[in-house]
């Protein structure tokens with residue numbers, strides 16, 4: 001039996017970073033997915049190994065399961081009750097990653113993802129030999145939630161072949177989890193995100209699990225019903241960055257300015273709440289749609305200004321902002337910033353010719369543009385009984 005899971009990436013429309021400090025944020029899933037397949041070997045091809053193939057990194061890692069068992073304290077399988085990985089266990093897992101696999105220096109940020117994988121695997125499936133293959137349509141480390149999509153799809157595949165969820169194994173095609181199972185996947189994915197991000201708010205794994213558009217504050221999810229389709233241009237500056245380091249830098253700034261920074265976070269909270277209200281407000285004609293879009297553009301610009309206050313913008317992001325402003329279009333960074341991706345609202349009345357011109361100019365700067373579908377399906381799985 002093989003199971004495949006797919007979990008989407010996301011954009012944050014308002015509130016990144018501030019959400020880590022208790023403010024509201026608004027996020028939507030995008031139609032780019034990370035896929036994970038999990039299969040257990042038959043008796044004849046069981047070589048006693050856990051194999052992890054990371055297609056996006058062109059890497060195959062493997063460990064004898066006996067060695068994993070020997071290296072870790074006896075934790076037992078805790079699939080139905082997610083728990084955090086202790087700093088001591090992270091060290092043991094890091095040593096296992098180093099011991100059996102030479103991750104090239106250029107791919108070293110990958111180690112945190114592999115440690116998260118091993119934590120999820122051993123907690124949910126124990127020490128069974130298996131093959132796990134990961135492939136993603138998302139650019140990694142660019143602000144589109146690749147780490148969350150990775151943690152959600154890995155957790156879902158592992159749980160799907162455990163006794164802790166209730167699924168129809170005979171179902172053909174993509175299948176959604178029930179509410180309780182979604183909650184379990186989301187909790188495990190959050191534990192994985194903690195290993196990769198240090199101090200995640202949980203918004204990325206939550207929007208990847210549930211899909212659509214959400215408002216999120218202090219771990220609380222509110223599903224939003226958008227009344228008008230939003231079209232966003234996503235520009236990848238291709239400047240590499242690391243969410244863990246950026247989240248830590250904002251926390252350090254907050255510690256240095258204990259009066260000023262909470263005021264910044266509070267302003268972001270008001271912006272996110274206004275964005276959520278506008279998104280859900282009815283718009284029956286073109287004039288109302290344009291009015292909504294004008295307000296959203298202004299709020300995006302205000303949010304970007306506050307992200308600059310937090311110190312997470314970057315010269316490449318400023319270049320995208322200046323370029324889109326020439327066409328009177330509003331933009332903001334999305335995700336952790338420091339490079340990565342920028343969102344530009346494409347108003348409904350904007351002509352295709354202008355969109356083409358903006359894209360050509362941005363791509364002329366060496367950036368990569370994509371127009372992704374917003375607010376689609378969250379996590380789904382698919383069984384392949386024949387394998």
Ligand SMILES: Nc1ncnc2c1ncn2[C@@H]1O[C@H](COP(=O)(O)OP(=O)(O)OP(=O)(O)O)[C@@H](O)[C@H]1O
Pocket residue numbers: 034054056057109110111112113114134135136139140141142143144145146147148150196197204241242243244334335336337
């Ligand atoms: N398809 C994948 N294969 C292997 N590792 C992955 C994959 N996707 C994500 N990762 C892990 O996640 C890390 C990137 O996470 P990071 O949080 O820095 O960026 P992001 O999630 O893309 O952006 P953001 O958190 O701002 O939305 C990678 O270095 C790797 O450890």
Ligand SMILES: C[C@@](O)(CCO)CC(=O)[O-]
Pocket residue numbers: 012015016017018019020143145197199200201202203204243247334335336
């Ligand atoms: C920067 C951040 O706010 C969003 C990253 O997509 C981190 C988080 O909320 O965990």
Ligand SMILES: [Mg+2]
Pocket residue numbers: 145146147148197204243
């Ligand atoms: Mg991430």
